[in-house]
Amino acid sequence: MPHIRPRLIFPLAIGGMALLLALSIQAEPRLLHSEPSPFGQVLVFEDNGERCLNFNSMTDLGRQTCMDLQEPDELVFSYTRMMISALFVNPAPRRILIVGLGGATLQKALAALLPDATIDTVEIDPAVARVAEDYFDYRPGPRQRLFVEDGRAYIENARRTGQQYDMVMLDAFDVDYVPEHLMTVEFLEHVKAILAKDGIVVANTFTNSDLYERESATYAHVFGPFFNLRQGNRVIVAARDTLPGMDAIRSNAKAWKNKLEPLSVDVEQETDRYAQRQEKGSADLLRDPKPQ
Template sequence: MNTPIDISEEAGVRYLHFGSDWVQGAMRIRKPDALELAYTREMMAGLLLRDGLAEDTGRWPKKVLIIGLGAASLAKFVYRHCPQARIRVVEIAPTVVAAARQFFKLPAEDARFSIHVGCGAQYVLEKDETWDYILVDGFDRNARAGALDTLPFYQAVRSRLSGQGLMAVNLFGRSRGYKASVERLLKAFDDRVVAFPSCDSGNVVAFAADGEAIERPLAELRERAHLLKTTTGLDLGPTITRLEQSGSVPGGSLRL
């Protein structure tokens, strides 16, 4: 797949574009491992939902699959802050991988970090491997997700999740809104789906779970968010406030 690549910079932030004005990724040059875009921060909210914060041998996640590399924001964050995790990135366009290496400080491949160039949907359908955290953020130059926003793909993702498995997906720009995407997720995951309220950029991040049920009271989410900010610099406090204000946590607990 030959994806056109454009790089722009403004106010200390470097942006990735696929031959259009759509921002496909961003990096603050002085903080290359930080999550610059709001939706990328929210895609890491799984660290609040599963027991991934304690400094012990049971830390979650142990295996992470990232579909769609972009500016490598998610890959760099997980690589730095989840040292227990083995990470596989699947990216369809070799030009995106090359741009991430040249402009966005993509880590070198090693024993715990690898890149597969190919179709993310095909990879999930064909590779019989389970993952704790599957992060899906794949779009073309017209902000279309294609096979990554279909019922068979979501069903395949569910079949690849471990007993502690979570999927996070960026639904921005999909089919005149995100409700049809959420309906597909609900069907694939038997209603175990939470769609976060849209952030300022218009992105909607949805989480879907399999295996062990999740129930986190708002007070516990705030405590965990404070710990996450202390240990990684990632601030999900505003996300929790938006969840509460939007009515997304009925009864004061997030259930998934």
């Protein structure tokens, strides 16, 4: 998922003189891998102590994934910290589905936090799947299963075959934004149908999207009230049944505090985000195109 990382500029004092020079500490990004795919050129590069994945350009600050090379378990981007805080809503998911792989940040974090859980990931781009294994330490296996196919097709088939998940995370992006067929009422109804009792959906979107109000209305139409977490990106947390109250959120957050803080999650800050709920929306709903 794209996320903006600012370059760091530091003042430098030379020879005791109060001379401030605006010097970037960053050299040019170093390309490690480039591979064409049907969805854009997949690039892996190192920049400012981080290994990053992006499409088409190394200089675009809207990056898909970055991993701190010194602290590889750290959740570098705010949106991943918001998404992992969904454990405050459903603290013990046993079956998790993630649509979108990127550099496998969420997959690896959840596997470490939930050693008994099964994490299924659907990634449409085989080049991204290869890069996640070769450069970001992603290791598919019995508990970490990878399916290279379209996320909607997978979810529709999961509904037909009666599969159920405790948590569905939607983190699928092309070069520009969420693919249209993963945003509609019809798609979200399929997602809701594969949620188990107390199951939740966690969706990563943008705060500055032109579709913001329509996304809100669409999620509210399918799920009712949802938590609306915002910091740069917007993360929607909705439930198949009823959202928990703030007392339950705080209790679950307290229970997770010691395990999440080493990942650079500010538990108090993330908890406070759940005070904001979106009850409904009045904009036009996002729907599948009508058959011709």
